[in-house]
Amino acid sequence: MSDTPFGFNLPPEEPENGGDGKKKGEGRGGQGPADPFGFGGQGAGDNPFAAMFGSMNPGDLGAAFQQLGQMLSYEGGPVNWDMAKDIARKTVAQGTADGTKDASVTSGERAAVEEAVRLADLWLDGVTSLPSGSGTAVAWSRAEWVEATLPVWKELVDPVAERVGAAMGGVLPEEMQAMAGPLLGMMRSMGGAMFGTQIGQAVGVLAGEVVGSTDIGLPLGPAGKAALLPVNIAALGEGLGVPLDEVRLYLALREAAHQRLFAHVPWLRSHLFGAVEGYARGIKVDTSKLEDVVGQLDPTHPEQMQEALQQGMFQPEDSPEQKAALARLETALALVEGWVDAVVHAAAAPHLPSAGALRETLRRRRASGGPAEQTFATLIGLELRPRRLRDASRLWASLADARGPEGRDGLWEHPDMLPTAADLDDPDGFVHREHLDFSEIDKMLGEAARGKSAEDSKSAEDGKSEGGKGEQPGADGEGDDKK
Incomplete structure (x- = not known):
């Protein structure tokens, strides 16, 4: 793909010294460099199109204007x-x-992924009370990952893009807005293309980094599909000194664990996406930067708006509400990733000699992110990384020790039962406090159950006794006494 804005196919660069002895950038008349996009080049000999548009030939020009x-x-x-x-x-x-190039998935790679996910689910059965959430196991190419995940990126990006679109219309003075219908329409179209270009590039780069459908802690693929990317797994495994089968199996454990969580905690997906949207609502657009761009808007230079977007136009509001939204989102991501980390380690450690090394590799990779994640941070003002992953993992592991897998996993029954950001500061305190709370709750529930059972038994006996006396049923026995 061309590096130019909006995918325009520009003419190739001229050689440093062409056959006619002229330096790069000089037309035949030697008048200096051409305009951006090759428009308005100087000196074009007998070619009228070249006289008007420099080195861009009529075919390239037609394609460029068609795309525009x-x-x-x-x-x-x-x-x-x-x-x-x-x-x-x-x-x-x-x-x-x-x-590394993308490639179609082979039948052997597909079979290896299916077997890895099957074995991963078998191992996970012994360390979590949540049943399998993987209806099918699929092996994707990078292109297939793009196709499958774009609907979810739409959910993530559209709320922020809406704010930018509204801001673009608001930068014009009020007296001009009524007369600027066509211009506003063009600005909206430019904004849609601007975001489309940047999101497309970021998703394409991210497709070269991810190894499954849940790498960023959100369910990007269809429900019930555990997906792995063989070409990226092979690239990740290079240099680790770990057999590829072990790398694939460890990543299958992570993918299958994510699938269990999202399949059997029905409120979790909306909770995470709601946290992202709540944070996005508090983002402000830097209208001063946008005004500068709009003031210089030139249809032949759409890269101006693209460059402004790349530099970042988003500023989170410094308000208690926005800080709370960010804390909720970061905590939710940390809890998801921490649970997966703890469960996968418990499942892998008895079977895989490289479990500890792979765990640390994935932790560091997840914490540092890559260039594509940074692009999304610039585009939507948000880094989708679990900053408290280690704290959350330790908390979940301690809960399993204290309460067993059932007690640990039971916290996912309702969002109000989950640890908070403050609890991640003191995981041991939360575990011991929750252990006591659970014991008291169990005791109370047991006493309530026994009391209700005794009450039901007494009521049944009373009913039999009253029935034996041959009393006529009435609306209220007490009323009969009063009579």
Whole structure:
């Protein structure tokens, strides 16, 4: 894919010294460099198109204007997702920076993934009370990962893009807004293309890094599908000194554990996405930067808006509500990732010699993120990383020791039962406090159950006794006494 904004296919660069002896950037008339995008080049000999548009030939020019027309005619939502999908697939086709190319999944890779997920579910059965959540196991290429996850990225990005779209319309003076209908429409289309380009590039790069459908702690793929990417697993395994089968199995454990959690904690998905949306609602758009861009808006230079977006236009509100929203989101992500980390380690340690090393590798990888995650942080003002992963993992492991897998997993029954950010500061305190609370609750429930049983027995005996006296049923026995 071209590195130019919105996927325009620009002409190739001229050689440093062409056959005619002229330096790079000089037209035949030697008048200096051409305009951006190759427009308005100087000196074009006998070619009238070259005289008007420099080195861009009529075919390239037609394609560029066709793409520009499609961009400006877009009338959908805040993000041009068709453009995002196209650019993501082109980015995937380019390959990663280390030269790894995407490839179709072979039958052998598919069978290896299915077997790894099957064995992973078997091992997880012994360490968690949550049953399997993987209806099927699938092996995806990078391109297939893009196709499968774009609907979820839409849920994540659209709320922030809506705010940017509203801000773009609000930067014009009120007296101009009534007369600026066509301009506002063009700005919305430009904004949709701007986001579509950046999201497409980021999703395409991320497709070269992820190993499954749950790498960022959110369920990006279809429900019930445990998905792994063989080409990326092989790339991750290089240099670790661990057999590929062990790497694949450890990653299958993580994917299958995520699937169990999201399948059997029905409120969790909406809880996480609600936390993301709640945080997004508190993001402010830097209108001063947007005003500068809009003031210089030039349809032939759409990269101006793209560059502004890359530099970041989002500032979280410094308010108690926004800080609380961020704390909820970071805690929720940490609890999900910490539970997976603890459960997977418990399942893998007895079987895989490399379990400890793989655990640390994945922890560091998850904590540091990659270039694509940084792109999303710039685009939506949010880093989807569990900062408290180690604390949360220790808390879940301690709960399993104190209460067993059933007691640990029972906390997922309701969001109000989960540990808070303050509890992550003192995991041992939470575990012992919760252990006592659970004991008291169990005792109270037991006493209540015994009391109710005794009451029911007495009522039954009274009923038999009253029935034996041959009394007529009435609305109220007490009323008969009063009479």
